[in-house]
Every structure is written in C-alpha cells, then in structure tokens.
Amino acid sequence: MSDRYQGFVSTSIGQLLVKNLGLPNPTALERWTDGAPLVDGLVVLGGSGRLADVLPTTLDGLGIASARELGEGARAKALVFDATGIEDTTALVELQEFFTPLMRRLETCPRVVVIGTPPEQATGSQRVAQRALEGFTRSLGKEVGRGGTVQLVYVAPAADGAIASTLAFLLSPKSAYVSGEVVRIGAHGPTPTDEVADWSRPLAGKVALVTGASRGIGEEIARVLHRDGATVVGVDVPQAASELQTLMAELDGDHLVLDITVKDAPQRIAHHLRTHHGGVDVVVHNAGVTRDKKLANMAADRWSSVIAVNVTAPELITRELLDAGVVNPGGRIIGVASIAGIAGNVGQTNYAASKAGVIGLVDSLRDELGDGITINAVAPGFIVTQMTAAVPFATREVGQRLNAMSQGGLPVDVAETIAWLAGTGSGAVNGNVVRVCGQMMLGA
Template sequence: MSDRYQGFASTPIGRLLVKNLGLPNPTALERWSEGSPLVDGVVVLGGEGRLAEVLPTTLDGLGIASTTALADDVRAKALVLDATGITDTTGLVALQEFFTPLMRRLDTCPRVVVLGTPPETLTGGERVAQRALEGFTRSMGKEIGRGGTVQLVYVAPAADGAIASTLAFLLSPKSAYVSGQVVRIGAHGATTTDPVADWTRPLAGKVALVTGASRGIGEEIARVLHRDGATVVGVDVPQAASELQTLMGELDGDHLVLDITAKDAPQRIAHHLREHHGGVDVVVHNAGITRDRRLANMAADRWSSVVAVNLTAPELITRELLDAGVVHAGGRIIGVASIAGIAGNVGQTNYATSKAGVIGLVDSLRDELGDGITVNAVAPGFIITQMTAAVPFATREVGQRLNAMAQGGLPVDVAETIAWFASAGSGAVNGNVVRVCGQMMLGA
C-alpha cells in the first residue's frame, strides 16, 4: 500500500501547495536493502563518558565509519553523543555544545543516538541529569526533520560491551520509523551478549515461530527473519492456510495451521517445535484482531475474542514453551503491542486493554527469565496495510500525519525492530517496549 498524499506532495504542483499552504511535507524515508551498508556516510562521535573508548571500535566492527571532527565539505549521516559522563545538571550544556553546530550539517534521513546511564541505578544530581536526557531526545526528535530519528539508549555500566546490535539498528535505515524512543541495555538480566559471526545473518541456525504469519505485518516479519538466517515456523488460522503454506514454501520454512485460542494450542505448538525442530529460539506473538465498538455498544463476544487472541493466547503459549523447556537458552520472546495500549483509542477499549496487557507480559517476565532468554515488545503506530486502507479517508489521513515524520509506517518497519530484538547480539536488550510510530504526537 502507498501513501497517496506523500506521492502528491512530491509532484511540482504538490510542492507548490505544500509550501504556500503550510501543509505537512513528509520526507521519503530511507529503508535498508540487502547488500547495502548499515550507514551510508560518516558518524560523528562526541562526549567524554565511559563509552567514548569503545564506540569507535564497536562501529568499526560493524563496518561504520566514524570521526570526532567533521570535515568542512562533508555532511553527517549520524551523530552519537556519549552522555554517560554528565554527572550534574550544569553538565547538560554538553548537549547544546555538541549538537547545535552540527544540526545544519546533517544529511537526509540522519540518525541521532544519545548514550546515557539508567537513572534508576544512580543517585543525587547524576540521576537528575541522566533523566533529563529523555526530554532532550524526545524534543530533538520532533525538531530534526528531513526523515531523521533521535533515540536515547541507557547502557548499564556492566553492559558497555553489549551495544553493537542496538547501534547497528538505530544508526541504520532499519530504524526508519522508530524515533523518540528510550532503550535500556543491561537494565534487566544479562549485561553481556553472544558474539555475532555475520552481522548480515545474525539468526543463522535459529528457529523462529511467528503467529499470524500469512499476511500483513506477520508476513513481513517472517520474510525479515528468514533474510537474517532463521528457519521460520509460521502459524495461522485454517482460513489462512493456503496463504500460509505458500509463504512458508517460498521461505523454505515450516507451518502449523491452528487457532491459537484453542484449549490445546499451546501444547500443540510446543510439541510441533520440539518434534520437528528440537525447540525454538525466537517466539514472535504477532497474531491479533480488532472488534471495534464504543464501550457503550460493546458486546461480550467482541470483548472476549479480542482479549483471547491478542493477550491470553500469547501468555499461555509463552508459559507452555517456557515450562516445557522448548525455548532454547538465549531465546527471544517478542510481543506485538500497539500505541493504542499506551495512549488508548476511541472505540478500542477491548483492543487497548489487550495490547497494554502485552506490555504487562513483558514487565512480568523480564526479571523472571533465565538462561539468557529475553522478552521485549514493539508497539506499532499507524502502519500502512490492507487493513488500514479500509479506514475512512479523513481518519486515515489524520492518523498518518500525527507524528514527527508526518506519514504512516510500513510493515517492514515493525519487522526490522523485531529482528533487532531477535538478534543473537541483543542478549542484553531485555524488558523494552519500543514504539514503531514515527514518534506520534500523542501517547509519548
């Protein structure tokens, strides 16, 4: 599906109207394609914190060029500031001193990452200063324009060596529709991660389960995980069996046709994974439905069906896979929540309840899991799919423009975020909920 307004705004008459009427002017976002470098340009590094020494080596290992001084005739593709050295509020001036001279020297679709220390691990003035970074990055994300993104990554002191996969994602076009986010590394559980032999195939040899895999976002998740080297096991309902089988055949994967809300579904999934694949490494709870109505008109079956598919089934399946030992050590459990579960939405009390519950599932498991298993979730905003194409035009246009990028995202944006969580190099990325929403103006 395409964004017709964005296409019109790029035409000669569209550009004229956008300029004269002050209409939104969304930049065409750069997205990663196989064979491309992670960063097509130079990354400028700044700051004098504890990560300053490891950053150049880490980026070099990813094939990313970096410098501390930008040449006069060069534009920056990305900026990374190590703010872990800011220990009091007077030190926050380092943000202005580093970024202000470089803001007009950014390339199109630039990336900005600020690295800090989790405030909850600190006390006194240092805790105050590190918490202040959130206001800075969220505001900068709404100023940067030109398709740019801004993120804050809190790195626990023991996790300094576990930042590569997160930088590879946040500095590359893979994070095209992720902005204004706060990511924690090493805050829950492991502070180290497995080495990645090949960053182009970080899931080589892994088995990935994807529910709701036959179409839409689920199909794109399956494709991206397969691209990254995983053997994908797709799950979907009998009505989608033909599409599921065709897709899994194309991806040289496996499929399981069942209703995830069936009483025996968790046991059947666990049995299939154990018997046919020896277990599973990545579990993606993508299957979801909507049954929208205002609460005053909400029938019981509309409520219960949404909660059953979107929340109860993922919870029960996860518990069965863990209790039965089907999830391998170093496994990844990934939920698909929604911006509706954070900000709410008119006519979606059932859906928002279920998606907030997915966030609750992350919170409940993040400190409970052992063996290097992690749990995280994505929270998509307005993603352009066949389903959103059916939304009335005016509602759809408003939904697409109410974010810092003035456009909707694509299914691949959700899939790339999930692939980052799933990566073998993301062992210290645990307990996060990352919005894939172009930094919506509401629900921040």
C-alpha cells in the same frame, strides 16, 4: 501501497502549497536493502563518558566509519553523543555545544543517538541529569526533520560491551520509522556480550515461531527473519492455511495450522517445536484481531475474542514453552503490542486493553527469565496495510500525519525492529517496549 498525499507534495504545486499553507511535508524514508551498508556516510562522535573509547571500535566492527570531527563542507549521516559522563544539570550544556553546530550539516534521513546511564542506577545530581536526556531526545526527534530519527539508549555499566546490535539497528535505515525512543540495555537480567559471527545473517541456525504469519505484518516478519538466517515456523488459523503454506514453502520454512485460542494450542505448539525442531529460539506473538465498538455498545463476544487472541493466547503459549523447556537458552520472546495499548483509542477499549496486556506480559517476565532468555515488545503506530486501507479517508490521513515524520509506517518497519530484538547480539536488550510509530505527536 503508495501514499498519495506524499506523492502530491513532492510535485512543484504541492511544494508551493506546503510552503504557503504550512502543510505536512513528509520525506521519503530510506529503508535498508540487502547488501547495502548499515550506514552510508560518516558518524560523528561526541561526549566524553565511559563509552568514548568503546564507540569507535564498536562501529568499526560493524563496518561504520566514524570521526570526532566533521571536515569543512562535509555532512554527517549520523551523530552519536556519549552522555554517560554528564554528572549534573550544568553539564547538560555539552549537548547544546555538540549538536547545535552540526544540526544543519546532516544528510537526508539522518540518525541521532544519545547514550546515557539508566537514571535508576545513578544517584543525586547525576540521576537528575540523566533523566533530563529523555526530554532532550524526544524534543529533538520532533525537530530534526527530513526523515531523521533521534533515540536515547540507556546503557547499564555492566553492559558496555553489549551495544553493537542496538547501534547497528538505530544507526541504519532498518530503524526508519522508530524515533523518540528510550532503549535500555542491561537494565534487566544478565548482560551477555553475545558475539555475532555474521552480521548479515545474525539468526543463522535459529528457529523462529511467528503467529499470524500468513499476511500483512506477520508475513513481513517471517520474510525478514528468514532473510537473517532463521528457519521460520509460521502459525495461522485454518482460514489462512493456503496462504500460510505458500509463504512457508517460499521461505523453506515450516507451518502449523491452528487457532491459537483453542484449549490445547499451547501444548500442540510446544509439541510441534520440540518434535520437529528440537526447540525454538525466537517466539514472535504477532497474531491479533480488532472488534471495534465504543464500550457502551460493546457485545460480550467482541470483548472476549479480542482479549483471547491478543493477550491470553500469547501468555499461555509463552508460559507453556518456558515451563516445558522448549525455548532454547538465549531465546528471544517478542510480543506485538500497539500504540493503542499506551495511548488508548476511541472505540478500542478491548483492543487497547489486550495490547497493554502484552506490555504487562513483558513486565511480568523480564526479571524471571534465565538461560539468557529475553522478552521485549514492539508497539506499532499507524502501519499501512490492507486493514488500514479500509479506514475512512479522512481518518486515515489524520492517522498518518500525526507523527514527527508525517507519514505511516510499513510492515517492514515492524519486522526490522523485531529482527533486532531477536538477534543473537541483543542479549542485553530485555524488558523494552519499542514504539514503531514515527514518534506520534499525541498520547504517547
């Protein structure tokens, strides 16, 4: 679905108006295509923390070229700064010294990653300085422009060997619409250094359950997980049975037609996965509905149906799969929340409550899971789908522009984020809520 405004401002007349009126000027985002390198260019490394020696080796293993300096006249595709060695606030000047000379030497759609130590695992002046990194990266994300992204990755000392999967995602075009994020590695639970045999198919041999899989974001999730090697089991309501069956046949997957809110849905899903697949490795709670009204006009059925689909069913299904031992060791549970669950939205008290509840599910389980199982969530912002196409033009335009990239995201942006969290190399990424919103300017 094309962005007509973006197409207009790419014309000579559009560029003239952008320059004279200060209009948003979105850059066409680079997105990863099958067979392309993770990073098409050079990554420049900075900082002298505990990961300084680990980073070059890790990037080399991913097929990513890196260097400590940028040659004269050359440009960088990405910058990675190891800030784990910053012990007090006076040392924060190292950020300015590294980044300022390089910011005008970045290619289009660059990637910037700062790596720190979780403040909660630091003390005294170091804790102050490490917390300061969040303000730095979130501000830089709103400055970098030209389709660029900026992230902060807090790595617990015990997880230094578990960063490859996260760097592969954040430095590549797979993270096109993720910016201004704080990702924690090794903050909750064990920190395995999962080896990935084939980075082009990190889910080979895995079984992935995707609810609401027949169309929109759910369809794209199914496609990307299949691309990465998973056998996909799609779930959707009877009304979507034909589309679901067609998609799963195309992906050589399996399907289960049922309403996830019926009383025995968790048991039926668990039975199907155990009987037909011997268990499940990835669980993606994508199914969701909206029934928007201001609370003063909210009928009881509008409230209850949204809560039932969006948060009660995921909670009950998750607990059944865990209690019945259907989730295999090293399994990944991923919920689809929403920016509405973080920032709120007018007319969406029911929807926002349900999506905040998905985040609550992550919080409630992240420290309880064993066998290397992780739980995370993604929180999409304005994603261009058939549903958002029906939004009034003015509202849609405002929704797309109020982020650092001045444009809406695509379903594949959500799917790629989920694929990273689902990957076998992401065993130390647990308890995170990752926004896929182009770094919204307001409320989150």
